[in-house]
Amino acid sequence: MKPSIHHAPWRGLLPWALPIFILMTWQASAQWGWLSTRVLPEPLAVGKAAVRLAESGELFAHIGASLWRALAGFAVGGGLGLGFGLLNGLSKPAETLLDSTIQMIRNIPPLALIPLVILWFGIDEEAKLFLIALGVFFPVYINTFHGIRAVNPGLIEMSRAYGLSGWRLYREVILPGALPSILVGVRFSLGLMWVILIVAETISAQEGIGYMTMNAREFLQTDVVLLGILLYALLGKLADLLAKGLERYWLRWHPGYQSHH
Amino acid sequence: MRSDVNDEDELHGAHSPGQRSGVTLQITGLTKGYAGRSVLSAFDLTVASGEFAAIVGRSGCGKSTLLRQIAGLESADSGAVHYDGAAQTGLHDEMRIMFQDARLLPWRSVLANVTLGLPKAAYQHARAVLTQVGLAERTEDWPTILSGGQRQRVALARALVHDPRLLLLDEPLGALDALTRIEMQQLIESLWVQRRFTALLVTHDVAEAISLADRIILIEQGRITLDLRVDLPRPRARGSAAFAALEERVLNRVLQQPDVQPVDSVTEPWVLQGFNRFRWAI
Numbered sequence: 001m002k003p004s005i006h007h008a009p010w011r012g013l014l015p016w017a018l019p020i021f022i023l024m025t026w027q028a029s030a031q032w033g034w035l036s037t038r039v040l041p042e043p044l045a046v047g048k049a050a051v052r053l054a055e056s057g058e059l060f061a062h063i064g065a066s067l068w069r070a071l072a073g074f075a076v077g078g079g080l081g082l083g084f085g086l087l088n089g090l091s092k093p094a095e096t097l098l099d100s101t102i103q104m105i106r107n108i109p110p111l112a113l114i115p116l117v118i119l120w121f122g123i124d125e126e127a128k129l130f131l132i133a134l135g136v137f138f139p140v141y142i143n144t145f146h147g148i149r150a151v152n153p154g155l156i157e158m159s160r161a162y163g164l165s166g167w168r169l170y171r172e173v174i175l176p177g178a179l180p181s182i183l184v185g186v187r188f189s190l191g192l193m194w195v196i197l198i199v200a201e202t203i204s205a206q207e208g209i210g211y212m213t214m215n216a217r218e219f220l221q222t223d224v225v226l227l228g229i230l231l232y233a234l235l236g237k238l239a240d241l242l243a244k245g246l247e248r249y250w251l252r253w254h255p256g257y258q259s260h261h
Numbered sequence: 262m263r264s265d266v267n268d269e270d271e272l273h274g275a276h277s278p279g280q281r282s283g284v285t286l287q288i289t290g291l292t293k294g295y296a297g298r299s300v301l302s303a304f305d306l307t308v309a310s311g312e313f314a315a316i317v318g319r320s321g322c323g324k325s326t327l328l329r330q331i332a333g334l335e336s337a338d339s340g341a342v343h344y345d346g347a348a349q350t351g352l353h354d355e356m357r358i359m360f361q362d363a364r365l366l367p368w369r370s371v372l373a374n375v376t377l378g379l380p381k382a383a384y385q386h387a388r389a390v391l392t393q394v395g396l397a398e399r400t401e402d403w404p405t406i407l408s409g410g411q412r413q414r415v416a417l418a419r420a421l422v423h424d425p426r427l428l429l430l431d432e433p434l435g436a437l438d439a440l441t442r443i444e445m446q447q448l449i450e451s452l453w454v455q456r457r458f459t460a461l462l463v464t465h466d467v468a469e470a471i472s473l474a475d476r477i478i479l480i481e482q483g484r485i486t487l488d489l490r491v492d493l494p495r496p497r498a499r500g501s502a503a504f505a506a507l508e509e510r511v512l513n514r515v516l517q518q519p520d521v522q523p524v525d526s527v528t529e530p531w532v533l534q535g536f537n538r539f540r541w542a543i
Contacts, residue, residue, distance in 0.1 A: 157334060158364040161352055162419070163378040172377075176368040253368040253403045 041223040046230065049223040058212075063231065065207040069125070070197050070235075073132025078189060081137040082182070085144025089178070090170075095145075102141060110135040111199055118203070128200040135196040136189035140182070147181025148174060180251055187243040194236045283311040283459030284344045284355060284427040286331065291340035293326055300326045301483045304340065308476075313453055313460045315474035317467055317515065323483040324463045328431050331461065332358045344427065357425035359433040363412035365404035365419075372400040375419045383422065390418045394448060410441035414448070421452060428453075430462040434469065443499075446472055450496065467511045471504060472497045477511060487514050 023043055029035045030042030037045070053059035084102065088095040110131050121127035151174055159173045201210020213228030251257040286308040293301045300323040308314045316324045329335045331342050333352045341348045344355065365374045375387040391400055394414040404412060413433055420428060430449070434442045450473055453460055464470050470477050471491055479487035489511065493503055 152364075154360065154362065154364050155366060158358075158360065159366075159377065161332065161334065161358055162423075163352075163354065168378075172369075173366060176366070179368075251368075253405065255405050 037222065038220070039222075041226060045223040046226050049221070049227050053212075053224070053227070062207055062209050062212045063235075065205075065211075066197060066201065066209045067235070069128050069201075069208065070132065070193050073129045073197070074136050074189070074193050076129065077133030077136035078140045078186065080133070081140030081185070081189070082144050084137075085141045085182075085185075086148065089145045089148025090174070099145075102138075106138045106142075110196060114199075114203065123204040127203075128197070128205075131200050132193055132196050135192050139188040139192060140185040143181045143185025143188070144178060147178030147185075150181065151177035180247075180254060183243065183247050183250065186246070187240065190239040190243055191236065194232060194239070198232055281424065281426065281457075283457055285310045285346070286427065286459060286461070287343040287346070288327075288331065289341055289343070291327070291330055291342065292338045293323075293330060293335070294338060299483065301330070301337075304483065304485075306478065306485065308459055308461060310345075311457045311459055312476060313462070313474045314476045314478060315462045315464060315470035316478045316480055317464055317470050317511065318480040319515065320465065322480045324480050325431055327480070328358075328429050328461065328463050332356060332429050334358075353427075354423075355426040356429065357420035357423050357427075358429040358431065359413070359416050359420055361432045361435050363404070363409075363416040365412055365415055367403065367405050369404075370401050371396065371404060371407070371415050374404060374415055375422050377419060379422065387418070387422050390422045391415075393421075393452065394418045408441075410437050410445060413437065413445060417445075417449065417452070421456070424456070425458055427459045427461070430460065430464075432464055435464070435466075442469070447496065449473065454495070467508055467515065468499065471507050471511070472499060479511070479514060487511070 026035070026040070027043045030037070030040070030045075035042075050059065053062075084098065088099055088102075113131070113134070117127045117130055121130060155173055155177065156169070159169055164172060198210055201208045202214055205211040205214075209228050209231050213225050216222075216224035216228070247257055286306075288304060288306040291301050291304040292299070304323075304327065306327075316327065318324045326335075330337050333342070333349055333356070336350070343349065344353060365371075366377065369377070372384065372387055372391065375391060376383050379387070388397070388400060391397055394417055396411065396414055396418065399407065399411065404415065407415065416433065434445050437445060446469060449460075453473075460473075462470065462473060467477075471493070474491055477487070477489045477491060478485055479489075489507075491507065493501070493507070497504060
């Protein structure tokens with residue numbers, strides 16, 4: 001095997017080199033007074049804010065509230081998207097009846113509905129859940145639908161010839177065949193989920209990361225504002241890692257997802 | 262549901278010819294067309310139990326359509342397919358089919374592909390059949406990392422694990438390289454000799470038909486134009502004079518153009534030319 005950059009033992013650390021360098025430059029420029037704390041607090045201050053909020057338990061309450069919103073909205077919207085995608089992918093009459101309506105609604109950006117949603121649900125949890133659910137619905141729906149339609153008809157014909165029908169055909173052939181596409185939809189909607197959550201939480205909230213940052217802005221606590229932003233980034237990255245992990249596991253048969261031997 | 266003990270019995274049963282005989286296939290008056298174009302019209306064919314028949318013909322002669330009708334993958338416009346005298350509609354448990362592409366489910370291991378549609382108890386039997394096709398070492402691999410020939414071996418094992426009494430082969434070796442092809446032909450022949458199912462092979466390779474089949478049926482424009490018995494001893498030596506003579510005879514017959522077409526291609530331009538002149542005149 002040729003020794004190359006991809007096989008060096010420090011290969012795993014390489015992606016982290018640039019972020020660490022940026023962090024160090026940032027800390028240095030804050031310390032030497034090149035950067036005003038009003039603009040950007042030093043990373044150490046952000047870390048201290050995190051420790052302070054964590055010690056009081058506030059931080060975890062906010063993260064918990066945001067996480068619950070995100071997951072509940074994702075479960076409702078993603079579940080419905082999966083359900084309708086499966087239904088319309090498998091049944092031509094259902095597609096004729098529903099698909100064009102769904103496509104029409106899809107063209108409305110969920111965030112454009114905020115005034116209407118506030119009128120309908122007020123500024124409570126329901127409004128946020130509704131927005132998130134609506135946002136994540138479409139990527140899951142479209143990718144599930146197309147995934148099912150793209151399952152190789154030859155495989156379905158073969159499976160029928162080998163005695164599979166009904167639920168077994170669906171579970172053993174159609175669903176696994178559509179899975180790569182469904183997971184693309186899931187990853188896409190996980191990204192969208194955080195975007196909508198951030199906006200929804202800044203409208204009005206009594207708890208959550210968005211509330212925490214909006215509150216900190218009022219008191220010019222730039223370190224807490226920055227902490228909130230970093231938390232969103234971290235949670236978004238975690239969600240993406242989770243989705244990638246699911247892909248690696250469920251699509252381990254797929255040449256595109258096989259790890260290097 | 263089958264137990265392991267029964268599987269063993271079946272395996273041994275399959276080894277001794279005569280216990281489980283092949284389907285007697287009878288096709289009467291089969292007619293099928295697509296969008297008004299007739300592919301098969303009033304087609305009759307009988308294949309005896311345990312016989313290996315090869316259907317040859319040019320592309321578009323209706324041979325694949327015929328096989329799909331026999332398999333029950335498509336319904337005929339009229340006519341009937343009988344297995345052992347009983348009319349068939351739709352798919353049948355005693356029939357298994359191999360397609361030109363292996364059609365393995367990429368998300369299932371080789372072994373799980375072979376046991377498609379079977380209960381867990383069949384895994385033992387499936388392993389035995391995979392050993393017979395020479396893939397005992399590859400049972401846990403994903404199909405995507407297998408070669409084309411290995412994939413068709415899996416497809417063959419998947420068909421044979423059901424102990425079919427009728428095996429339909431729709432150009433299963435068409436996409437393989439020449440050497441792999443000959444290996445696969447020998448494998449199919451040896452398994453057929455062991456198990457004595459009725460086999461119907463659709464191919465455009467005359468040499469393949471002669472090396473495998475008891476009987477060669479040439480189809481042209483939806484009709485049988487040649488039905489030839491092959492009496493060469495098995496295993497058949499491709500280099501032998503008798504083999505070559507037979508191959509040449511069938512090939513010559515296949516290459517013989519029907520008289521209608523050349524006449525058409527000569528007259529058509531004339532008609533067109535006349536038509537064009539007429540238009541120019543106006």
